[in-house]
Amino acid sequence: MSADYQGSATPSRLPSQETDAPWLDAKRKKGTYPSSTSRSGKWLIFAPIAEIDNLWANIKQATEQGLLGNSAKVSTAMGGSLPTDANEKVICVYTYDGTNEEDVRRIRQKLRKLGITRKIPYKEDEDTRSGKYRALGHRRISKYYE
Helix, strand or coil: CCCCCCCCCCCCCCCCCCCCCCEEEEECCCCCCCCCCCCCEEEEEEEEHHHHHHHHHHHHHHHHCCCCCCEEEEECCCCCCCCCCCCEEEEEEEECCCCCHHHHHHHHHHHHHCCCCCCCEEEEHHHHHCCCCHHHCCCCCEEEEC
16 A cells, blocks of 8 residues: 555445446546546456455545546446456556556556555547447457556
């Protein structure tokens, strides 16, 4: 844990139990961050259901404290339309512009300080809008993988 991050909080809605919405989100409450550009993207953190609630609590709090980008979201027990691993959920941590390597890597470093040390992919939102998903067989869609 970094010195500028203060522990974990329990979110009022737990992703592992939420069945009324496919996603829960978090928004920045402190500080400012640039508006999204057409080159926005996100770090994708895939985690087992058994770990998703605690991981989400930490990322949600860090997002709200202004330590990451403007927003983050987590998939819930409701599930979605894509074929996915039934034992896994995903957290998306957004950046305003995937071509701003300094900001993208700054956020990745903060995620490491939150305990996400394994390699994770970074995907541009344009690829999402174009329907490119690993679960559908697409390959090499990550702009960064670190």
